Amino acid sequence: MFESAKIVEKGKLHLRVELSGDYYPTEVSARFEIRWYRNDDFTFHYQEERRDSAWKCRWDRHPNAHNSRDHFHPPPAASRTDAENAHWPDDHRDVSRLVLDRLEERIEALWEQQ
Helix, strand or coil, rough: CEEEEECCCCCEEEEEEEEEEHHHCCCCEEEEEECCCCCCCCEEEEEEEECCCEEEEEECCCCCCCCCEEECCCCCCCCEEECCCCCCCCCHHHHHHHHHHHHHHHHHHHHHCC
8 A cells, every 4th residue: 555654854744655556546646644743733634646636635633723623624625714623533543543444435436436
């Protein structure tokens, strides 16, 4: 599923994971980026890129002016104006499992569209 993973120190420190192109039914590059904080705030951003479009979403936990601390930025744009209040598990492993399960569902849906 993963092509590579690396810690990116430029800008805000985060983990960047490139997903394998073989995992997708069409010509697409996909990645996710994770930032986790000691107070359990996080950002888990997923993005697919094609020649002429992008599809992205984001799971967040952080104080902000636009939503509750736990919120979701839905696809395809993951815009701030479309953000929805949410409730994420307390444990980071459970959050990671939830996100990876949603990514699996997304990839399965892409295969079904073929």
